[in-house]
Amino acid sequence: MTHPLQRLQTRFDVPWAGGMALALALAVPVWYGPQVLAHGGLAPVAVATVVAFFVGVPLAQAEWQTGALDPRTRWNRGASALAELWSLLLVGAIAAPALQGSGWTGLALSAVTAAGLGALAIWSGPLVATGLAVVAVGVSLAGAAAAPAVPWTLLQPHWESWTLWLPGSMTAGLLLAGAGLGQWMGGPAPIPGAGRMPWATAGAALLAVVALSVRYAGTFEATAELTADPWTGIVTGVAALAAFVAVVGRNGTRQVRARRTAGAWLATAWFAAPAAGLLPLWWGTLLPLGIALVALRIARDARGTTRWTTGAASVGALLAAGLGWTGLPPSPVEAALAAAMVVVTVWVVGTRILVEGE
């Protein structure tokens, strides 16, 4: 007899894929704090929207159609490993600022939270991630409707400062569709007529970004301070939890999900304390570089227009990585930590390529 939850999952297979991707895409509103608005207002959001609908959505559709990369090919195994590692690091990067300065108590609390979320992800990652994502989007819209003042000052677009926000916008555009990190590749292929789900994912994530921007701008208009308030704190907190569950709860055995839980928590602790200074390097270059490599692998095996769109996405992400280059870390300690990240990446990807192919 089929479990009721399994029947529910079967009925909503398509929305679950979109919900999981939406949960990951909500990393963008967590990342896009008031400082991004301070540089360009709605201009970076507009650029991210264009990238999302013209590049991110086609890439997401290509990922979804492709499904899991054939593990018999070593470069496919490497791309899958890179996508998974980069997803864990993304979750760590968005959760780390909340943990910074909280000391050992914060670290212990975060471990307990991670364990709880991991248990939920093992029980039903798609259900929990989708639920949290819907709550985050809903609360963001409510917060925008209740903005304390007219939000125009902070929202005014400033295109002349594009060098400050363009690379991040391009990366955010890809993330708005949940593309480039393998989030669409874990589930079943879309049924006929259902391949448009990435549009809904990008649309919902964009609404959350716009709503949070309105809330930040209203708070700034009322207080002249670029700061979060309880509404934005709730939205970004729930969105971070959703992204955590979405990444951890992808397809896999319980053991795999448990390892992902530990990996996501370690990534959070990594960016919270020792590697906090590497966050600009991560957002500016490392993240889009990883997306570019994953998209390149998908393009390699694709045919027709799909190859062109995924290739264009890869080129766009590479461009973002180049424009977002912040230079090598000035401190020897941070440079060593950056090198350690590269070493770990090579080790993880190399292990998947060599060992799992035997």
Add this chain to the structure above:
Amino acid sequence: MIWLWALTAQATIVTEAPPAVGTEVVVTVLDASDSPRVGRTVSVVHRPDLDGERELAIGITDARGRVRWTPEIPGVATVQVDGETLDLAVAWPGVPTGTATLLGLLGTAGIGGIFFGLFRRRRR
């Protein structure tokens, strides 16, 4: 809206009314004992700490510690004198069409994406 900076050992800045574009408002600078501070240069920073920040000198305080200011740029601004500041918002004369249009387009794109992605095309 008016925010009054707490009394400090330096100065207090007050405005007689919420500032609005094109409407003259009097800015008064007082010291800790509520005596007018004379001959002080008062400036205003529009869009403080944001891109497009502009600082304009609005005048020098008279014998009563007052200077007249007619705001030309709406939005959040900071009046500053002798290192002291007053954050305030110059009322918008109307909805800025460019920003509002862009905001509307982004919201429409989001809603449109959701509907386009969720609802399947019916085959006849």
